[in-house]
Structure formats: structure tokens, C-alpha cells
Amino acid sequence: MEKIKGVNLGNWLVLEKWMSPALFDGTTAEDEYYLPTQLSRDAYEARIKIHRSEYISERDFATIARIGLNTVRIPIPYFIYGDRAPFIGCIEELDKAFKWAEKYGLRILIDLHTVPMSQNGFDNGGISGVCKWSQIPEEVDYVVNLLGKLAERYGKREGLWGIQPLNEPITEPMWSAMDVQGRYPPVDKELAAGSVPNTMEFLRGFYDRAYDAIKPHLGEGKKVVFHDAFRLKDWKDYLTQEKYIGNVVLDTHQYLMIAEAFGCEQTLEGYINYIKDVYEKDIAEVQEYVPVVCGEWCIFNSLAVGMDTKGGQSSLNGVDFSDSKTVSEEEKTAIYTAIAKAHLDAWAKGSGYFYWTYKMLLDPTNEANWRGWDCWDLAKSVDLGWFPEKV
Numbered sequence: 001m002e003k004i005k006g007v008n009l010g011n012w013l014v015l016e017k018w019m020s021p022a023l024f025d026g027t028t029a030e031d032e033y034y035l036p037t038q039l040s041r042d043a044y045e046a047r048i049k050i051h052r053s054e055y056i057s058e059r060d061f062a063t064i065a066r067i068g069l070n071t072v073r074i075p076i077p078y079f080i081y082g083d084r085a086p087f088i089g090c091i092e093e094l095d096k097a098f099k100w101a102e103k104y105g106l107r108i109l110i111d112l113h114t115v116p117m118s119q120n121g122f123d124n125g126g127i128s129g130v131c132k133w134s135q136i137p138e139e140v141d142y143v144v145n146l147l148g149k150l151a152e153r154y155g156k157r158e159g160l161w162g163i164q165p166l167n168e169p170i171t172e173p174m175w176s177a178m179d180v181q182g183r184y185p186p187v188d189k190e191l192a193a194g195s196v197p198n199t200m201e202f203l204r205g206f207y208d209r210a211y212d213a214i215k216p217h218l219g220e221g222k223k224v225v226f227h228d229a230f231r232l233k234d235w236k237d238y239l240t241q242e243k244y245i246g247n248v249v250l251d252t253h254q255y256l257m258i259a260e261a262f263g264c265e266q267t268l269e270g271y272i273n274y275i276k277d278v279y280e281k282d283i284a285e286v287q288e289y290v291p292v293v294c295g296e297w298c299i300f301n302s303l304a305v306g307m308d309t310k311g312g313q314s315s316l317n318g319v320d321f322s323d324s325k326t327v328s329e330e331e332k333t334a335i336y337t338a339i340a341k342a343h344l345d346a347w348a349k350g351s352g353y354f355y356w357t358y359k360m361l362l363d364p365t366n367e368a369n370w371r372g373w374d375c376w377d378l379a380k381s382v383d384l385g386w387f388p389e390k391v
Contacts, residue, residue, distance in 0.1 A: 004352025006071035068390030075113035129186025155217035162223030165210035257312030305372030
């Protein structure tokens with residue numbers, strides 16, 4: 001399998017407030033679920049359609065190819081077909097993305113990023129503090145059917161690399177470690193009541209069903225991509241089933257901000273050692289029995305921000321960064337380039353990577369609370385020499 005060198009098109013078809021705060025102006029909504037409840041239908045529709053048409057265009061696909069990447073991971077919502085009011089579908093945008101990708105020699109990983117009532121309780125799961133999808137059989141059925149429809153539509157397309165049935169389903173260890181409902185407080189406590197992490201038993205069963213819905217429609221060499229549920233080394237027995245060998249890729253998401261929350265030292269040496277001693281070794285171990293891609297990562301870290309970000313929490317979480325230590329551009333460049341190289345060396349032990357994310361709409365120059373956050377933006381990181389071109 002050719003090594004994946006990719007980037008996520010985050011915040012295009014699945015919104016994340018911190019990546020483009022202006023989209024949420026005039027509302028108190030913290031996630032995509034509540035945005036349409038605080039705008040008139042006309043205002044909501046206009047805002048979403050303008051965002052989708054301007055945020056990602058053909059020019060971006062040309063840029064992605066120029067800087068040496070070969071694949072894009074596109075997060076999509078469960079309402080992509082426009083059948084879940086009040087949300088607006090976006091199948092036409094995905095159709096366009098395939099034409100752009102094929103024109104510039106890129107491939108696409110379709111990533112189902114949200115499901116009804118969420119698989120993780122994160123803001124990027126669509127509704128903060130709620131994790132109930134796996135307890136609603138009819139919604140699980142809905143998602144399986146949706147995956148089959150997507151596979152039938154795109155399975156033979158030249159530009160398809162694979163389909164990912166579910167992004168970041170959470171299980172107990174990460175649910176507790178992140179204190180999900182503390183970090184992402186639910187708006188409606190009654191709606192959130194009964195939220196619990198997914199079980200591994202449920203996920204294996206769902207992955208079996210998703211695979212069976214997707215695989216018959218896929219062309220030769222196309223992949224089904226399973227997220228590891230933040231448990232990279234717990235899938236060996238499951239993924240060595242005969243039907244999965246050669247057809248499935250395991251996706252793991254590894255962020256230094258999470259490593260910091262688990263005690264990684266906030267120094268350049270500490271980061272480099274962690275990447276080598278944990279990421280690199282774990283990837284190499286799991287790659288022995290299944291291809292592994294790091295589907296989300298970035299060079300963001302607290303050292304370059306100038307203060308502890310408390311596991312990557314931003315000003316939107318109520319953390320004040322206005323008094324953070326000033327880090328010079330020279331210092332930041334040294335930190336970022338070293339961290340980028342260490343990560344790329346680690347992912348080389350597996351089957352590749354997708355950086356999170358291609359683009360953001362933040363202004364760290366004028367807004368002190370966003371200083372150090374622009375490295376999430378791959379295009380800007382390449383332009384500033386923080387991330388190597390054509391590696």
C-alpha cells in the first residue's frame with residue numbers, strides 16, 4: 001500500500017466553532033446541533049451555504065497536491081443527504097470534491113464524523129456532552145444504511161481511497177480521562193442524561209455491520225478504515241479475521257496536547273522523547289498485523305503557546321491565554337520543525353498520516369487568546385516553514 005501523506009478538510013462539512021468562531025456570531029451555540037436553533041431558517045441556510053462554497057474550493061485541492069500530499073480525509077455529517085431537519089445536506093459538495101480530487105491526482109477518505117446523538121460527546125461529534133447513539137438501535141441502523149448508500153455512490157470512483165464508518169467513538173478510559181461532560185458541558189442536561197461511553201463489544205459489532213454494508217460496493221484496493229476508539233493496541237484478535245486482512249486499515253489519532261494531559265513533559269526534549277518512545281513504538285508494533293494510519297495529529301503544543309493549555313483547551317473553554325509567555329517566531333519555528341520531523345518519522349513506521357487540519361479562520365496576530373494556535377493550519381504551517389513541503 002502506498003504511504004498516505006494526507007490532510008483533513010476539517011470544519012468544511014462538519015463545523016467546529018473554535019476553527020471558525022465567526023460562523024457562530026450572534027448565537028450562544030457551541031456546536032453544530034444548536035446553531036440552527038438560534039438562527040432563522042433563511043439566516044442559517046445562507047450562512048451554511050456561503051461557508052461551504054468559500055471555505056474549500058478547487059484551488060485548495062490544487063494547493064494540497066502542490067505541497068506534495070496525495071490524500072484528503074473529508075469529515076462528513078450524518079445528515080449529508082439532507083434528510084435530518086433542520087440541518088442542510090451537503091452531498092453536492094462531496095460530489096464536487098471527488099471531481100477536484102480526480103483532476104489533481106488526489107484520493108479521498110470519506111470519514112463519517114458525526115452520528116445522531118453522538119458517539120463521543122465532543123463538540124466535533126455534533127452535540128457537546130451527549131453520547132447516546134449506540135443506545136438507540138434505530139439510529140445505529142440509520143448509520144449502517146447511510147454507509148451503504150455512500151459506498152454505492154462512490155465505491156468505484158477513481159478518487160476514493162476508503163470509507164471510515166465512524167470517527168472517534170469513545171470508550172471508558174478516554175471518557176473518564178477527558179472528563180467529557182466537564183470539558184464539553186451539555187446544554188440540555190435532560191437530553192444528555194444517560195450518556196455513557198461505547199463498549200468495545202458494541203463497536204466490534206457495529207464495525208462488522210458497517211464493513212458488510214460498505215465492502216460489496218468497493219472497487220479493487222479501496223479500504224474500510226476503523227478508528228481505534230483511542231485503544232490502539234486492543235484490536236489484534238479482531239482485525240486478524242480473514243475477511244479483514246488486506247481490506248481494513250486502523251486509524252489512530254495522536255495529539256501532543258492529549259499526551260500533555262497524561263503527563264508528557266512540556267519541553268522540546270519531552271515531546272521528542274514521547275513521540276519516539278510511545279507513538280513510534282506503538283505504531284511499529286501494530287503495523288505488524290494491520291496497516292495503521294494516524295488520521296489526526298498536528299504540531300500544536302503548549303510550549304509554543306507559552307503556557308499550559310490544559311490538554312488543548314482554548315479560550316472557548318474559558319481558559320485565558322492573554323498573559324501567556326511570548327514565544328519568538330524563531331523559537332516557534334525551531335519547536336515546530338523538530339516536532340514535525342519527529343512525528344513524520346513515527347508515522348513512517350506505519351502506513352501514513354492525515355494532518356489536522358488544512359485550514360482555519362483564526363487571527364492570532366490580533367487576538368492574544370489564539371497565539372500559538374495557527375499551527376493547526378497546515379497550509380499556513382507550510383508557508384511559514386514550520387512543516388516541510390513535498391516530504
